[in-house]
Amino acid sequence: MSDMKPMPETSPNSPERRRFISAATVAAGVTLVPGVMLIEVAHGRPEDQPASSAVRWGMLVDATKCAAGCDECVSACSTENGWTPVAESKHPKQAPQWIRKLELQDPLTQMETNLPMMCQHCAEPPCVDVCPTGASFKRADGIVLVNRHTCIGCRYCMMACPYKARSLVHEPLNDTQKPDVPRGIGCVEACTFCVQKVDRGDGTTACVEACTAAGHNALVFGDMNDPESEISRRLRELPTKQVRADLNLNLGVRYHGI
Amino acid sequence: MAGKIKRLLALGAVVLTTAALAWAGSDDQPKAGGAPKPVITKAAKGEQCVEPNDFMRRNHMKVLLHHRDETVLEGIRTKKYSLKECINCHASEKTGSVAASKDDFCVSCHSYAAVKIDCFDCHSTKPQGSMAMHPLNAETAHYAHKLAAQADRKISAEDMAGIAQ
Numbered sequence: 145m146s147d148m149k150p151m152p153e154t155s156p157n158s159p160e161r162r163r164f165i166s167a168a169t170v171a172a173g174v175t176l177v178p179g180v181m182l183i184e185v186a187h188g189r190p191e192d193q194p195a196s197s198a199v200r201w202g203m204l205v206d207a208t209k210c211a212a213g214c215d216e217c218v219s220a221c222s223t224e225n226g227w228t229p230v231a232e233s234k235h236p237k238q239a240p241q242w243i244r245k246l247e248l249q250d251p252l253t254q255m256e257t258n259l260p261m262m263c264q265h266c267a268e269p270p271c272v273d274v275c276p277t278g279a280s281f282k283r284a285d286g287i288v289l290v291n292r293h294t295c296i297g298c299r300y301c302m303m304a305c306p307y308k309a310r311s312l313v314h315e316p317l318n319d320t321q322k323p324d325v326p327r328g329i330g331c332v333e334a335c336t337f338c339v340q341k342v343d344r345g346d347g348t349t350a351c352v353e354a355c356t357a358a359g360h361n362a363l364v365f366g367d368m369n370d371p372e373s374e375i376s377r378r379l380r381e382l383p384t385k386q387v388r389a390d391l392n393l394n395l396g397v398r399y400h401g402i
Numbered sequence: 403m404a405g406k407i408k409r410l411l412a413l414g415a416v417v418l419t420t421a422a423l424a425w426a427g428s429d430d431q432p433k434a435g436g437a438p439k440p441v442i443t444k445a446a447k448g449e450q451c452v453e454p455n456d457f458m459r460r461n462h463m464k465v466l467l468h469h470r471d472e473t474v475l476e477g478i479r480t481k482k483y484s485l486k487e488c489i490n491c492h493a494s495e496k497t498g499s500v501a502a503s504k505d506d507f508c509v510s511c512h513s514y515a516a517v518k519i520d521c522f523d524c525h526s527t528k529p530q531g532s533m534a535m536h537p538l539n540a541e542t543a544h545y546a547h548k549l550a551a552q553a554d555r556k557i558s559a560e561d562m563a564g565i566a567q
Contacts (some may be wrong), residue, residue, distance in 0.1 A: 195477030291474050292524060297428060319499070321526045323486055328524030343479050 187343025197264050201265070201287040201396060202368035203352070203386065204375050208401035209362035210258040213247050217260050217363065220354030224338060226322040242335045243351055248402075257402055260351065260363075263288060263309040263335035264387065265396030271301035271310065281333075286368075286396055287337045298331040300387040307327050310334040337396075368396070371385070440514035441505045447491040451483050462488075485521065490529045499527040 189196070221243045222229045233239035244260040247257070265288045271280045272288065279295040282288050290301075290310075302310045316329045324340045327333055338349040352363040366375035384398040445451070451458050454463070469483035481487050492500050492507040501507040501522045508527075512519060 191481070192481040193478070194472075281475065282476070285477070289474070293470060293474065316523070319502070319522065319527055321524065321531040323489070323526040323528065326524040326526070331524070339477070343477055 151167055161296055195285040197284040199367045200369045203397045204321055204364040205259055206400045207257050207259040208360045209360050212258050213362050215355040216358045218243050218245055218350035220350040224326045224350035230370050236312045264307050267394035270304040274304040276298040289336055290332050292331040295331040301332055306391060418529045434502045440510040443505060443507045444492060445491045446495050485525055501527040
């Protein structure tokens with residue numbers, strides 16, 4: 145029981161192998177209508193395998209496609225992860241915001257930009273640096289998480305985060321949580337890149353699914369280490385920015401059109 | 403020191419519990435000489451546990467805590483010792499939960515042995531899929547309309563026609 149599984153010497157997720165597998169899966173997938181695949185190519189890994197550092201999950205936000213007044217990504221996140229949206233909360237100032245919509249306006253030109261803001265899944269996360277218990281951590285595949293089993297609710301990480309991405313659960317949740325997404329009073333929480341979905345092999349997040357279903361296609365999720373992934377392709381083509389790039393945090397969320 | 407005594411007491415309680423259970427079998431209200439015993443609500447699913455009963459009685463906390471760290475820190479998602487799976491099998495048919503009433507699976511033994519766990523401050527006590535059965539849960543009621551709209555949108559008649567071709 146106390147024997148932790150050793151990391152395999154040669155990673156089963158080496159880029160070559162993955163590239164080969166994804167090529168093979170694409171060939172095996174049945175194309176029904178152009179663009180519609182019956183067998184979705186997801187980044188499933190066997191359930192007994194730990195997350196691998198060969199993968200780095202990331203998201204591309206195309207702010208030019210992000211619609212004013214639309215909050216599909218926010219409500220999809222709230223539904224998937226079971227947090228009460230600000231508008232429904234009895235204490236709006238304390239309400240959790242795993243993701244929120246921002247409307248920016250250039251004071252000189254009046255140009256408006258819409259974008260979702262959430263945990264940027266930094267490669268060098270300040271929240272991890274300041275955590276006194278080690279509860280704030282970065283998983284091998286780049287997802288920044290709070291281990292709620294060791295979080296003491298001190299909120300240093302909330303102070304350290306340049307993106308105001310984290311919130312504290314102030315109220316008992318009285319068994320209203322989703323079975324797949326435990327969360328609870330006295331702990332800090334934030335966007336998990338839908339780790340429960342990623343580990344299931346869905347290869348996407350609730351917000352991305354909702355944005356795509358709504359026809360905006362402003363969000364792309366995928367493996368930034370895999371040169372064949374859609375996100376890598378789009379990142380190669382589009383000029384993108386990191387928010388507060390001056391902090392040198394190497395973000396997992398990249399924005400186009402800001 | 404106090405912790406040690408508590409542990410010893412609790413361990414004693416496990417031994418007592420185990421002995422009593424072995425003696426009482428799966429009786430609904432096991433009683434030994436009039437003294438109340440914990441109720442073991444029968445698992446709703448499965449013929450047997452993930453390990454033999456006597457191992458689980460003594461060691462369920464160890465396997466749970468070990469699996470917890472493997473899952474959260476490393477992303478290992480095996481089902482065997484997953485808390486979600488315990489709940490899927492052990493939720494009572496009456497309450498649909500492992501910890502809603504005093505006779506529910508994760509409650510009765512613990513109150514008998516004076517063990518307090520905080521797992522259900524965060525973890526749902528109900529099996530997966532049960533949220534969908536209660537669309538008017540307080541926290542998700544405001545999404546009922548959105549969920550319905552999404553269900554409509556996901557597969558349209560055109561999509562179906564496209565697939566059939």
